[in-house]
Amino acid sequence: MKALVLDDIARSFGGLPAVDGVSLTAPAGRITGLIGPNGAGKTTVVNMITGLLKVTRGRILVGDEDVTEADAPMLARAGVARTFQNIRLIGDASVLDNVVAGFHRHEKVGTLANLLGLPSAVRERRELENKASALLERFGMTGLAKHPAGSLSYGHQRRIEMMRALAMDPAVLLLDEPVAGMNDTEAHSLADIFRSVAQQGVAILLIEHNMRFVMSLCQHIYVLASGQLIAEGDPDAVGQNPKVIEAYLGA
Numbered sequence: 001m002k003a004l005v006l007d008d009i010a011r012s013f014g015g016l017p018a019v020d021g022v023s024l025t026a027p028a029g030r031i032t033g034l035i036g037p038n039g040a041g042k043t044t045v046v047n048m049i050t051g052l053l054k055v056t057r058g059r060i061l062v063g064d065e066d067v068t069e070a071d072a073p074m075l076a077r078a079g080v081a082r083t084f085q086n087i088r089l090i091g092d093a094s095v096l097d098n099v100v101a102g103f104h105r106h107e108k109v110g111t112l113a114n115l116l117g118l119p120s121a122v123r124e125r126r127e128l129e130n131k132a133s134a135l136l137e138r139f140g141m142t143g144l145a146k147h148p149a150g151s152l153s154y155g156h157q158r159r160i161e162m163m164r165a166l167a168m169d170p171a172v173l174l175l176d177e178p179v180a181g182m183n184d185t186e187a188h189s190l191a192d193i194f195r196s197v198a199q200q201g202v203a204i205l206l207i208e209h210n211m212r213f214v215m216s217l218c219q220h221i222y223v224l225a226s227g228q229l230i231a232e233g234d235p236d237a238v239g240q241n242p243k244v245i246e247a248y249l250g251a
């Protein structure tokens, strides 16, 4: 089990600080919240963790491993998975195939073996399909396995994205606004899944500006405003913090 640790990370654009010295810990087995009004710097933090943006200063650790300068394959090996604000699926491919694609990191057999349809490749493909089917069952989507992912509702597409991230068997899972555009019932059923994923020992960092959802799900919440942390604590403490109220009302 590994924690995600941000140690004083910062990022500027054209000399203007977007994130200015953020330190936080998302421990294994917990859902840690990172909230803040529009433009607070949440997406910039996620993009630094996932290597899409370089840090201007600071360190990012997964367990004992320094992943500050890591590229996508190194991050995958360290066990970092994410979901995106905008859904990124293979629309024409089936739900099952989309989830199988998420297992990419664990594939042992080479592309050539796959192309040639060698027995080892066929066997591996079958194993991956079995694992994907288990995920589909957990997400209540078994009946939709053969449907093209692009034809499904927004809520279902978000679930597929989640399954793809989980297929990596991550140590750290970054959820970037996972319930945006969902109604309360859909959000609730996803919340149950997040809890069960955390219980397996995954460190989840939940990035949201839906404060109510974060409050219901996280034991510990960090609040970002104008690139800096202005508060942290349990949902009650954060919800009553005058600085947090002001940041949200002023946004």
Ligand SMILES: Nc1ncnc2c1ncn2[C@@H]1O[C@H](COP(=O)(O)OP(=O)(O)OP(=O)(O)O)[C@@H](O)[C@H]1O
Binding pocket: 013, 017, 018, 036, 037, 038, 039, 040, 041, 042, 043, 044, 045, 209
């Ligand atoms: N590529 C970029 N170039 C210049 N400025 C940027 C860039 N990306 C982000 N910013 C600026 O950095 C600040 C933080 O933006 P960021 O998108 O991280 O906030 P956010 O909290 O994710 O907001 P939202 O909730 O609206 O997604 C904003 O002032 C934004 O304009």
